[in-house]
Amino acid sequence: MILSFDNAFGVHTRALSLYAQRSSVLASNLANADTPDYKARDIDFRSALGQAEAGLGKARHLQATHEKHFGVSGNEGDWSAETLYRTPLQPSLDGNTVDVQVEQAAFTDNAMRYMASLRFVTGRVQGLMTALRGE
Structure with a gap:
């Protein structure tokens, strides 16, 4: 049996990591709105x-240490x-290029997209848990 997070969750696992990274960058912009240059x-x-x-980012692959371990496929990992x-x-x-309204709009849009992907993944996990319990 091969467990593939790519098949189970699609692009959402990678998207969550990228949304989190973008959120940090946008928050840094807002925090430095009054910083010269x-x-x-x-x-x-x-x-x-x-x-x-496409698998061009950084990926961590799981390694089976025993012959009876389940196989794992996919490129799950830390995407940046x-x-x-x-x-x-x-x-x-003063050389500052932060536009607070643009940053706030981008941050809000990013947060909404993050929550949508998170809800999708949560729904899939709940569906898998239901399937495993046989309900």
């Missing part, structure tokens, strides 16, 4: 998720994306 950063979520799907500098709509005089 601070440059706003973000990640290109679509390209990062595409790389994660490159942080890029955001092009400002209107830079301030």
